[in-house]
Amino acid sequence: RRAARGFGPKEAVARARCVVAEAEIALVSRDLGWPAKALDAARATLEKHGDRLNAAHAGHLKVRRLLLIGRLNEAEDVLAGLDPMPLPPASRAAHELAVAGIAMRRLKTKPARRALEWARHAARRAGIAGLIAEVDSAFLALDTPAARLIAGGEQRPLLLEEVEALLASSALVIDSFRYAARKQETMVSLATRPVLFALARTLAEAWPGDVSRAKLIAEAFGGRHADESHRARLRVEIGRLRAELRGLADIGATSQGFALLPRQAGEVMVLARPIEERHAAVLAFLADGESWASSALALALGTGQRSVQRALEQLGEAGKVQFFGHGRARRWMTPPVAGFTTTLLLPSPLPNG
Structure with a gap:
């Protein structure tokens, strides 16, 4: 300069x-x-x-x-x-x-x-x-796994070209990268509806079986013990999810709970991140091996800098990232996650949370 x-x-x-x-x-x-x-x-x-x-x-x-x-x-x-x-x-x-x-x-x-x-x-x-x-x-x-496929109670890693083939197939895919339900060119975003996405993913992981009401309540609301208020809320949220997915699938009630019923013939699969982590998006950018400022991460993630700073502090306390420098010169980094790619599948911008 x-x-x-x-x-x-x-x-x-x-x-x-x-x-x-x-x-x-x-x-x-x-x-x-x-x-x-x-x-x-x-x-x-x-x-x-x-x-x-x-x-x-x-x-x-x-x-x-x-x-x-x-x-x-x-x-x-x-x-x-x-x-x-x-x-x-x-x-x-x-x-x-x-x-x-x-x-x-x-x-x-x-x-x-x-x-x-x-x-x-x-x-x-x-x-x-x-x-x-x-x-x-x-x-x-x-040539490195970029995601995980969860289907029929089993899971396996997917290369990028396999992800491409999956999204072009006739399967109903619950996409954990974009927080969406999708089938070929049709996509229903649930990025701003975390409860609905949690329900959709839980139902998809159990397909073709059903999921008990207790498990759905635990996954979506974090409730360990379901009471009548939880069950009432579950019915409301299932109704909302059914409305969102009406072009892709129905949700049927069973004696134990609910089951996902895809429209037409086809499988149901979950496209999951390589590593399930609350701050996976932050880790994905840091996994390129470079040192990042929190302001740069906030810009790349499309979220607030303070939110990124809190995530980095929590990851630092867990020993998953480290920093050097102070104040505006502080930079964060982490070794690459062995065996997985980094930001290739991340949407833009990422939803908060």
Whole structure:
């Protein structure tokens, strides 16, 4: 920043390059609050003066930031304006990594693999060890379990391409990543209805069997001992869930409780997070191995910074995360969760809670 101020008004290109360098440092350090408009202005200056290589680099930095905070549509728009053909190998690899990142978050694994093959070829031509390692890490994400499938009383890990196939199938899926019930193109969001989602998931895990009223009350309301008020509330919430799912499934009463009855023929499955944890979304971002500020996590998660700080404090007390630095310089990190990918399936923005 001081270097940029050292250049006069006639040295616009040099100042713009300093802004791009500052943005890259901020991105690597997960300081997502840096002014994006400054990077846009620097990119425009570089393009105006014919420095297309650094202008493209600025564009790729913007795409990477947008990916981190889950703005896929904006990232795609920026990427569409960048021509990868004239780029040198290192920049071409960065471009293809961005293409793959968007495709993976869109659950389009075949385009993601194609982009990563291009990225690997370009990275090897560039001969940059760090870039080659980044491509290898992206490939690993495709071949590492990204979720769990719960069905028929059993569960197993799912690769990203298996998640893609599941969501394209005729199954009714209770999606614990997006807090929704979905069947192919139809999705009913329950992100703001945690009680209804808890009921839907409990019923789905028991399908084709039923679930007792006592268990439903315990899962949805946290009540250990069901009384008449709990049972009355359960009837109300089941009615609300039945109304929400009317296009996908019905809920039938049984002698013991309730059962989920999908419309038409088809199975019922639960798409669950790799690890069930109250603050799983926070851990998922920290699992990339980088150090994060609480403000950056709040921006990426689409929630309040104080909520993120409370989550980090609780995770720290449990020994699941650690921090260094003080005040605004404090950063949080955790080792990657072995055997699982990180943020690929996280929705944007994430619901609170």
